[in-house]
Amino acid sequence: MVRIERIFDVMDCLDDRKLRLATFLFEGSAYDWWRSVQSKCVDPSMITWGEFKDDFNELFYPRSYKTDKQNEFLRLVQTSTVAERFEYGLREEIRSVVTASGYENLGKLVEAALRVEKSLSERHGGQQQMRPKIGSSS
Known part of the structure; x- marks a missing residue:
């Protein structure tokens, strides 16, 4: 319709x-x-x-179909809102990479954020090992 x-x-x-x-x-x-509607009307x-x-x-x-579709829509809107709040709550260095990924699904955002966080952690951890400690005599 x-x-x-x-x-x-x-x-x-x-x-x-x-x-x-x-x-x-x-x-x-x-x-x-x-x-049948036409046949029941005096003047269709x-x-x-x-x-x-x-x-x-x-x-x-039927009303049940409409209610189901409304609930489905509300779940989509709520999921989007939760995903957006999650994304904007991330640290800037993680958020910039995750936002560029274009994910709108909360699950995908979480996975991407965890991967980025792990990568940054490994990168920062590797730099600390290579950097000499202040006051050491190597």
Whole structure:
């Protein structure tokens, strides 16, 4: 339905034509449903686009489906927010490398941060071993 509405917007389609065009595309159970709606109406031409959409969505997209999709979206938004907070909480020397990696998934960010931290630790540890200690007589 969203795709059809996007097409209608591009076509500057008026509401009275939207109903005829949308139902023309129906097949199978959607077409059967539409035929039954028409047969129950005294004057099917009085059905508005808004009424049609509400009835169609209620039947073909039940509340449980909508709730599941809303929850899925909220999880994505929350995950993104957590990932962003994690990324911005990193030390600058780690954050710059991790940010450049482009990861948006929290798990991938954590893995990347750990790899960068390990690499920096090894690099700094290696430099300390090569550097002579002050006051030593080697």
